[in-house]
Amino acid sequence: KAGVTQTPRYLIKTRGQQVTLSCSPISGHRSVSWYQQTPGQGLQFLFEYFSETQRNKGNFPGRFSGRQFSNSRSEMNVSTLELGDSALYLCASSISTLRGVEAFFGQGTRLTVV
């Protein structure tokens, strides 16, 4: 069973540009969540998508957006990049079954804004 796949693994962008990150969840998982990890702020929740609908949203500016497609793949977009957006962006897919809740992460996308 394939795990959560994030692409690309590494990105270098210039201030003011925009970037799109992609996440393919585990087959059968309909919930996809995005997190930003920085040394100073730790792991912060960005948003969650479930069946193509945004279910939860974290406390991030409107420059951060996302979407989910009918095959559960998700993309997140950051517009007008700032230096402070440099971070590891993690995607997780989760599912609630009779066996309980499972949430698994991809390897992350390391974004550097210069």
Added chain:
Amino acid sequence: AQTVTQSQPEMSVQEAETVTLSCTYDTSESDYYLFWYKQPPSRQMILVIRQEAYKQQNATENRFSVNFQKAAKSFSLKISDSQLGDAAMYFCAYPNAGGTSYGKLTFGQGTILTVHP
């Protein structure tokens, strides 16, 4: 709002010894899950163990076990027979329930575990 606190920024252990990582949380819910994740230098977040709050029995996965104290809202991770490969950052996480979805995880600050040979 749910909060998760890990009060130990760093811990160290000798290989083959046992170490316990602490986590406390705050929630008003009665039924919930708790997770421990491991993040090695590769940055891949790996699910180590999960606990369901309604289960009295502490979860165990091979060398990893938890001490879940629901009344005290404490969820510690015990690693027995520590191995060099256990060196990583460990995060305690609480999945916020939103309907049938548990996709919003609240994380603790993390504990860096060093394993000495």
